[in-house]
Amino acid sequence: MMPRKRALLIIIAIVAVAGVVFALFIIAGGGSPRQDATSGQKPARGEELPQQDARFGTDPDRHYLPDTAIDAQQPPNIVLEATDSPEEPLPYYSIGPNTYMLFGNIAEVDRYNRGFNGNAGFVVTAEGVVVIDSLGTPKLGRRLIATIRRVTDKPIRYLIITHNHPDHAYGAVAFRKLGGVNVVAHKGTLDYIYSERIETSAAYRRSFIPEDMADFAPVAPDTLVNGPRFSKVTLKVGDRTFDIYNVGRHHSFGDLVVHQVEDNIVWISDLAFNQRTTFMGDGNSRQAIDSQNWLLKKFANAKLMVPGHGSAQTSPFPMVKKTQSYMKRLREMMAKAVEEGIDFQDAVDRADFPEWRGTRLYELNQRSNANFVYREMEQELF
Numbered sequence: 338m339m340p341r342k343r344a345l346l347i348i349i350a351i352v353a354v355a356g357v358v359f360a361l362f363i364i365a366g367g368g369s370p371r372q373d374a375t376s377g378q379k380p381a382r383g384e385e386l387p388q389q390d391a392r393f394g395t396d397p398d399r400h401y402l403p404d405t406a407i408d409a410q411q412p413p414n415i416v417l418e419a420t421d422s423p424e425e426p427l428p429y430y431s432i433g434p435n436t437y438m439l440f441g442n443i444a445e446v447d448r449y450n451r452g453f454n455g456n457a458g459f460v461v462t463a464e465g466v467v468v469i470d471s472l473g474t475p476k477l478g479r480r481l482i483a484t485i486r487r488v489t490d491k492p493i494r495y496l497i498i499t500h501n502h503p504d505h506a507y508g509a510v511a512f513r514k515l516g517g518v519n520v521v522a523h524k525g526t527l528d529y530i531y532s533e534r535i536e537t538s539a540a541y542r543r544s545f546i547p548e549d550m551a552d553f554a555p556v557a558p559d560t561l562v563n564g565p566r567f568s569k570v571t572l573k574v575g576d577r578t579f580d581i582y583n584v585g586r587h588h589s590f591g592d593l594v595v596h597q598v599e600d601n602i603v604w605i606s607d608l609a610f611n612q613r614t615t616f617m618g619d620g621n622s623r624q625a626i627d628s629q630n631w632l633l634k635k636f637a638n639a640k641l642m643v644p645g646h647g648s649a650q651t652s653p654f655p656m657v658k659k660t661q662s663y664m665k666r667l668r669e670m671m672a673k674a675v676e677e678g679i680d681f682q683d684a685v686d687r688a689d690f691p692e693w694r695g696t697r698l699y700e701l702n703q704r705s706n707a708n709f710v711y712r713e714m715e716q717e718l719f
């Protein structure tokens with residue numbers, strides 16, 4: 338690319354980002370309620386974390402909780418502290434009959450969100466509680482349990498981990514310590530917990546949120562979901578039925594989708610992202626695209642889809658098509674680059690979708706997504 342053209346693109350990007358930030362600022366101040374998610378001293382600013390960029394993190398000076406977790410205009414900005422008690426409940430939302438969602442920040446993990454950058458949820462049945470995902474640290478796992486205790490004293494019967502990624506799985510040890518909780522996960526989760534990946538990723542988190550990562554340990558599931566892709570395991574708990582689908586390894590070592598049958602709510606995990614750009618560093622993008630088609634067809638009449646990141650969404654679930662169109666476009670672009678013999682670095686440099694620039698985590702994930710998909714296309718085409 339010519340230097341002048343590149344400079345022009347950079348200027349356009351800066352103007353676009355500034356515009357979006359200004360718009361969000363207006364939205365945040367324009368009548369939306371602000372609430373303090375936590376109390377206590379704010380951490381000192383100005384200390385940059387290794388490999389982290391403040392643009393993608395949680396703003397330490399702004400506490401914000403939207404009114405609703407369904408079709409929310411703006412995601413929360415919840416600031417947590419190292420000194421918060423593990424017994425302190427987190428903010429939660431009622432999203433259906435006896436169904437609750439914890440709506441995490443849209444950000445990279447950092448010392449202000451302390452791993453609360455993904456969603457989780459729980460359903461209170463007549464015979465106990467079923468939890469979907471465990472949040473990103475052992476301490477958040479304990480705070481999730483404290484949140485459940487605020488709603489009910491019924492026993493926690495199951496924890497379903499939708500996939501092995503830290504933001505969904507690293508709170509599981511708190512449920513293990515509680516005892517009596519059956520942990521359900523994809524069979525691929527076993528491959529992950531015996532891999533070196535878990536060590537590297539836990540060490541990274543310990544480097545800036547050590548208090549929250551104390552007592553971390555991998556949790557081996559009690560119930561494994563395996564079998565052919567799109568097959569299911571059914572849990573009956575009290576008055577509720579949970580169909581747990583194996584959707585292959587599209588985003589991780591193994592991904593699940595949970596259908597809460599009577600309420601017709603679908604917990605889709607990271608099969609689609611809402612209010613942010615997807616992350617493609619694991620799994621398989623071709624599987625992701627046909628799993629998204631399966632999801633839209635199978636659950637066209639669902640009342641609600643709850644993603645792993647971003648607000649829950651009502652029909653027709655635009656986040657699914659939006660995530661899919663991003664993936665398709667990246668695949669097409671990288672396939673063309675591979676076919677034309679364009680060097681890997683040039684291909685990644687050129688992979689820019691201007692209309693995505695205002696979407697959260699775009700600048701953070703675009704290059705690594707392009708990098709991952711280029712490698713995939715090399716494998717698929719040769």
Ligand SMILES: [Zn+2]
Nearest residue numbers: 455504607645
């Ligand atoms: Zn996730």
